Amino acid sequence: MRPPELNPEAIGMPSATNATVTEIEPGVLAGPVRNVINPDSAAGEGSIHDKETAQRLGFRGGTVAGSYHMNLFPPLALEAFGPRWFERGSLSLFFRNATLDREPVRAFMRKPITGVNEQVDCWIRREDGMLVAEGSIAAGDPGEVTHLQKIPLEEISSAGCRILADIHVGDPIPETGMIMGGADLDRRLNSAAELLDWNLGPSPWGKPALVPNSVVGLLYQPCVATIRQKVKQSVGLFGAIELRTINGPALAETPYVVHGKVIAVGDSPRTEFFWYETYADDQEGKRICEMRMLLRFMKGSSALWADAH
Secondary structure (H helix, E strand, O other), rough: OOOOOOOOHHHHOEEOOOOOOOEEEOOOOEEOEOOOOOHOOOOOOOOOOOOOHHHOOOOOOOOHHHHHHHHHHHHHHHHHHHHHHHHHHEEEEEEOOOEEEEEEEEEEEEEOOOOOOEEEEEEEEEEEOOOEEEEEEEOOOOOOOOOHOOOOHHHOOOOOOOOOOOOOOEEEEEEEOOOOOOOHHHHHHHOOOOOOOHOOEEEEOOEEEOOHHHHHHHHHHHHHHHHHHHHOOOOOEEEEEEEEOOOOOOOOOOOOEEEEEEEEEOOOOOOEEEEEEEEEEEEOOOOEEEEEEEEEEEEEEEEEEHHHH
């Protein structure tokens, strides 16, 4: 399906959709300013992406899902690490501030020294300087844990949870057959702020490689279908996402088996939350990619917290 070694001169490096990566200061790479859209704005009542719902909960308006911001990084990763990042790499982001539809944002990362078996800091800022997300990006085996894996989840307690009272550490996400393709894939591609040739047509691995947001969809949907059934009525949002490719990349129109488990449950002053991990294996059982995600649920959207506000 692909050459034994990914030699850029042999396979041809892909071009991006007008994405020029620049070294804006010594040791810092940046992509172009992009207006990331909110394709979920029509999700309707009960969604954080809906203007009225979001404003009622104290946000400025319907928010852009953090997974769409992750699409800003592949051109940077390609520049910094080469094609290796797509086969074995990670992108680990904690979302600090929400953005609205088409607000200008820009992705940054530290320039790696060698680009081989290395992890560096990365972040996203709105054009006015507001920090949108921060984390790490790596290729190969850097020998250190990711930004999100540094968070001590074992210290989190679920004792005060009401919305998530029926969710527990260790709850399984059952095996589910998944394919990212068709209309769902088209919608995600049409919403992507950055696209490479490899996302739209043949890649060195055969079929088109999925953009980060599509990988999130592949690994998120089984969780929605199982664990979310236990969540009491409330409005949810992404708090953090980490993608790890093991034998990647994940490909379009390709069957995978997705499974996982809950790894932490807790609460903060404004939200209840749980962390979970999901894993995608190919039909032979080989691990392709993994995700760690933090899902938050607004206390202010739940009748279970009516006595607190």
